[in-house]
Amino acid sequence: MRSTPARRTAGIVLAAAAGVVALAGPASAHVTVQPGNAQQGGYTAVDFRVPNESDTASTVKLEVNLPLDHPLASVRTLPLPGWTATVEKAKLDKPIKVHGNDVNEAVSKITWTADAGTKIAPGQFQEFRVSLGPLPTDTESMAFKALQTYDNGEVVRWIDETKAGQPEPAKPAPVLTLTKAPAAAGASPAADSHTTHPEATSSQDQAASSSDAKSSDSTARVLGVVGIVVGVIGAGFGVLGLRRKGDSAAS
Known part of the structure; x- marks a missing residue:
């Protein structure tokens, strides 16, 4: 029986919501x-x-x-x-x-x-x-x-x-x-400050290309060094393996 008030309240809320939707529908159409x-x-x-x-x-x-x-x-x-x-x-x-x-x-x-x-x-x-x-x-x-x-x-x-x-x-x-239409005027200083000229673009592209080239060269060098180190380590393990085989044969 205690749930009856809650049900009534829920019913009232739903009815009110339905009324709002019903009113909002025609108003927007x-x-x-x-x-x-x-x-x-x-x-x-x-x-x-x-x-x-x-x-x-x-x-x-x-x-x-x-x-x-x-x-x-x-x-x-x-x-x-x-x-x-x-x-x-x-x-x-x-x-x-x-x-x-x-x-x-x-x-x-x-x-x-x-x-x-x-x-x-x-x-x-x-x-x-x-x-x-x-x-x-x-x-x-x-x-x-x-x-x-x-x-x-x-x-x-x-x-x-x-x-x-x-x-x-x-x-x-x-x-x-x-x-109102925007006022016709020349480019503002702010706009000019963001304007990139062809020469500047070319220089920037060249700088970027140079930077990319340097980065690629550095990467190649690092990979080369890593390769050498890995080779040395591999050779060291190979020598140790041969020595162990020799010791085993001698014993």
Whole structure:
């Protein structure tokens, strides 16, 4: 009977752990951008990773909205077998300069629709790759609001903005964090101090070769001396053996 409280306690702990796992599972199964960061002003390729959260339905469509407050002049999708990608463009209120040219429109939405027989089934995920650029230099992040459609008609809207200092929303929008490009500068003194010039490399190689040669020569000499010593010892044992045989014959 004394074990009953212990069993109850263990049951409570297990139930609590199961609850934590159950809560953590859905929380981590977001539509995300992979990798989650890129360099400002550059081009990058990212994957929109879509996990299937339903136990009974399958994902058959993904819509990703691109922010027009920071338009991207170049957007390209990577062909994905079993899925058809449709790209929509919108006219910009203010043209942007890209490589010296005015760009008056930009991609506003990409929609991937599953072909017949294709789906993201329960327990599976799919990645949709896109090439983007040039990335803006006046913001630290870009949010891509996404809509995930299931074959039972359910639509999950991944559109909530994550705000600093506040808990993550239930359906956060995929976010790409942008980092500043490293400042262009000449080689630092520290870098110069570690730079090896061809002449120095040649001298070092010669020194190393010379050292190796000396080491090999020394090793050969040592082995030679050892051989002589072993020979002398062997000869000594041979002489002693002959003397013992002679003494035995004389007696």
